[in-house]
Structures are given as structure tokens and as C-alpha cells.
Amino acid sequence: MTDDDITLAAEFALGLLDPNEVEALARRGEHDEEFSALVAWWREQFLPLIDEHETSPPSDVWQRIERALPQNDNMRRSLRRWRAAAVTAAAIAASLVAVVLLRPLPVPSQPQVMMAALKGTSGASATVAYDVTSGRLMIVPGTIDTKGKEAELWVIPPDGTPRSLGVIDTNRATHPVVAANRRALIKAGATFAITLEPKGGSPTGLPTGPAISAGKISAT
Secondary structure (H helix, E strand, O other), rough: OOHHHHHHHHHHHHHHOOOOHHHHHHHHHHHHHHHHHHHHHHHHHHHHHHHHHHOOOOOOOHHHHHHHHOOOHHHHHHHHHHHHHHHHHHHHHHHHHHHHHHOOOOOOOOOOOEEEEOOOOOEEEEEEEEEEOOOEEEEEEEOOOOOOOEEEEEEEEEOOOEEEEEEEOOOEEEEEOOOOOHHHHHHOOOOOEEEEEEEOOOOOOOOOOEEEEEEEEEEE
């Protein structure tokens, strides 16, 4: 389909053509399936606009416009295309208004990353980030002297009871996945803390050694 074909199909669908052209295009549609489908598509696009916003201009408005235009061979086709462009622009404008009015308001996005900088009086430090979407931690240890023990990471929610997030490697960055029953506890205002525990971690499920560093969790 050329640009002229697309315009003709739109004019045909809108009823802007003279009888001779209507007859010729109707015959074309009988054997040109692509053109016939294009006319049907245009009718489908314009139908809601016509149904919802149907208005009729004064009966002599187009005649007065035609009389006011310069007389030349291309005048009638130019006028029809101007009419089609005006109706098309109105359809687009109506569609945009509908999109603006019907589109749901954006929901404020939830924080996707929680982070804390852990520090202690003995100089032990670490940075811990938590990806809410994946449930994965990123633990970057600073200077941590384990004194022959193991460092264990805890989350301490507002209820004050520490929950273990597992033993951590103090020599390199790691990316462990948080157990499903711990994820809801990691939120702004809670605390990450590191304690020194026996090999394999705390045997009691609660800290048994001193907290060597801690930091409040904040959303980023």
C-alpha cells in the first residue's frame, strides 16, 4: 500500500469521496484484499469516535469552504485530504485524552536495595547490601579480626531478637541468598550486626559472642 492508497482508504472509510470514486474503490475492494482490509481497519479506528462524538456541521459549511478556495484541478482532493487529516487529528487527540484519563496513577516504587555500613569500637567494619527483588545479600568485609573464631551476620528487627543470616567469609566479598523466612525482617530501621562465634556458627540460634560491628539498615 502506497501513501495514496492509505489516504484513499481513509477517505473511503469516512465517506469523503464523490460517487464515482466510491464506485471505483468499491470495485477495487472486490479483488484487492489488501485494500479492502485497509478500509475495514480505518472504519474500525474511526467508529468509536463517530459513535461517541457524532456531530453534524451546518449543511452548507463545506460548500462555503469550497467556494472560498482557489479553483484548480487539485482543489477537491486537497479539501478531502484536509478533512481526513482534521478527523484523524481529532481521533488521535481523543485517544490521548482517554489514555491520560484511564491510565492508572503510577504506584510509588518500593525500595529495591537495603544497605548498612557496619562499624565497631574495635575497628571491625563491613558493608552489607540486600537486594529485595532477588533476596540476595552482598557482603563486603573490611577489617575484621576473628581471633580464631567465625564471623556470623545477624539481622535485628524492631522486636530486638537477633536472627542469624549465616557465617560470613571475612576475606572476600560474598553474595549469599537469604532464607525465605528471614527476608521480611530486612527493612529500613532494622540492624545488621556481626558477632564472633564458634566454628560453624552459633550453636544456640542466638549470639553467643560479642558484637564486633553493627549498623542501621536504610533504603536506597
